[in-house]
Amino acid sequence: MKYLVNAREMQRCDRITIEEYGVPGLVLMERAALAVADSVMDGEFCTDKVLAVCGSGNNGGDGFAAARILMERNVEIAVLFVGKEESMSEAARIQKKICENYGMNFVSNIDVHEYTCIVDAIFGVGLSRKVAGEYRTLIEQINQASGKVIAVDIPSGISADSGRVMGAAVCADRTVTFGFAKLGQVLYPGALYCGETVVWDIGITEKSFRGELPRAYYLGREDMRCLPRRMRYSNKGTYGKALLVAGQKNMCGAAYLAGEAAYRVGTGLVKIFTEECNRVIVQERLPEALLSTYEVLEEENSFRWPTAAGIGPGFGTGEGKWEILCLFLERCVCPLVLDADALNLLSGRTEKLRERRAPVVVTPHVGEMERLMGIPKKTILEDLPGTCRRFAEEYGVICVLKDTRTVISDGREICVNLTGTDGMATGGSGDVLTGILTGLLAQGMEPFAAAKLAVWIHGSAGELASKRLGRRGMLAGDLLKEIPTVLLEGENA
Ligand SMILES: NC(=O)C1=CN([C@@H]2O[C@H](COP(=O)(O)OP(=O)(O)OC[C@H]3O[C@@H](n4cnc5c(N)ncnc54)[C@H](OP(=O)(O)O)[C@@H]3O)[C@@H](O)[C@H]2O)[C@@H](O)CC1
Ligand SMILES: [K+]
Incomplete structure (x- = not known):
């Protein structure tokens, strides 16, 4: 740091x-x-x-x-x-x-x-x-x-x-x-x-x-030392259970990308909650993941199973989605990552965030922040660190405000991320970040530390992908393949 x-x-x-x-x-x-x-x-x-x-x-x-x-x-x-x-x-x-x-x-x-x-x-x-x-x-x-x-x-x-x-x-x-x-x-x-x-x-x-x-700082490779420890005497239960509430009809990629990213950072078990129509494609792409569908969410077990949950990538904002989000906020005691459509659903009713039982990390990009806070994009861009810090402070959450320089705040400190490349400006990048972050939280990392490290890993994976494939041709899915290399280099830091 x-x-x-x-x-x-x-x-x-x-x-x-x-x-x-x-x-x-x-x-x-x-x-x-x-x-x-x-x-x-x-x-x-x-x-x-x-x-x-x-x-x-x-x-x-x-x-x-x-x-x-x-x-x-x-x-x-x-x-x-x-x-x-x-x-x-x-x-x-x-x-x-x-x-x-x-x-x-x-x-x-x-x-x-x-x-x-x-x-x-x-x-x-x-x-x-x-x-x-x-x-x-x-x-x-x-x-x-x-x-x-x-x-x-x-x-x-x-x-x-x-x-x-x-x-x-x-x-x-x-x-x-x-x-x-x-x-x-x-x-x-x-x-x-x-x-x-x-x-x-x-x-x-x-x-x-x-x-x-x-108040402000940036992370370096040496900060990878705070990654969750691996132990020789362990099993998959040791490394947490990540639940990804993601994907709707025509949006199964978000669920897959987030799910695989969670696995790639070392999570023991990943479960994807998605729309029934996504079942076959998600299970084909990621057979390692468990899968369940929104219809069975009411079961109390849905909220007790995970050690962290990420809600929102490709989730949609249509019928029933607000109710699902509310159930998680009201019942879940594990850390929650709220991204994409979860944030769109919260726009104009951010007070709901105060009813949560668990620590919350929100990951808006500038457009989502505009809708969440009801302030113009231009104002946000003029002061990314201040906007991020104020939101985190006001709602008692960790805020990851995504932009070319993503800023992460717990309401007091401000971490500016310096990794990443414009090759990551492509559909699905944010879903990968949600997966990485949910995976680190599932393994027991403290939310602010997890958010800072997740953004750093995500950007570093982007740098590696752009070196291999170029900034134009790389896809969000290519970030997934680079995550293990980033972690490996981090272990040797
Ligand atoms: N402290 C130390 O010992 C060390 C400092 N170090 C060096 O000092 C730098 C900081 O120095 P600094 O504090 O003197 O300010 P600096 O950046 O030179 O600017 C002030 C001058 O600009 C003027 N001015 C300002 N805005 C203006 C405008 N829009 N339009 C017009 N004028 C304007 C302002 O005029 P005034 O407002 O008084 O009218 C004043 O004359 C630092 O960046 C580093 O390089 C290193 O050597 C290490 C040791
Ligand atoms: K100068």
């Missing part, structure tokens, strides 16, 4: 490192500048003629210092200062003065075809409002330049909190960021503007959070 910080958290971290631990700000700045200079010179960029565009804050200070280091290394470098002298930060003023003392080449405009590489140090995490005027013009010129662009800390104009473009933003080929990755670098559209992001250690550690830890 690695932290994702917002601007306030990063600035607090900088301040504590400087004021409470006593590391001089200019030392941090020198290390930041060395990181930028090393990155410019690592061979990926043409350094025939480099331009550093520096603002008046400490981000500009990093830029001046990096320019000076590049000059020391005999790179032909020009410096462009943008901003007001009178509002310069103390460190930026010192760094600019050093550049002047060395007689470095200061220019006042950009010839877009002159430079082979541009260092963007206009704004960093201190961006406080929309970009306009000469700053905007400059950013547009940088974006037209033929040379590659390296952003210092974050592309100028991108909000470190949300990834939003604040009027205009530099589109970088690489972003060299310091200490911790910023939320705005992983959320869209910010992620598109960062290019490749490199997190550089400049001497700011987690100690500088001083107990006030950031």
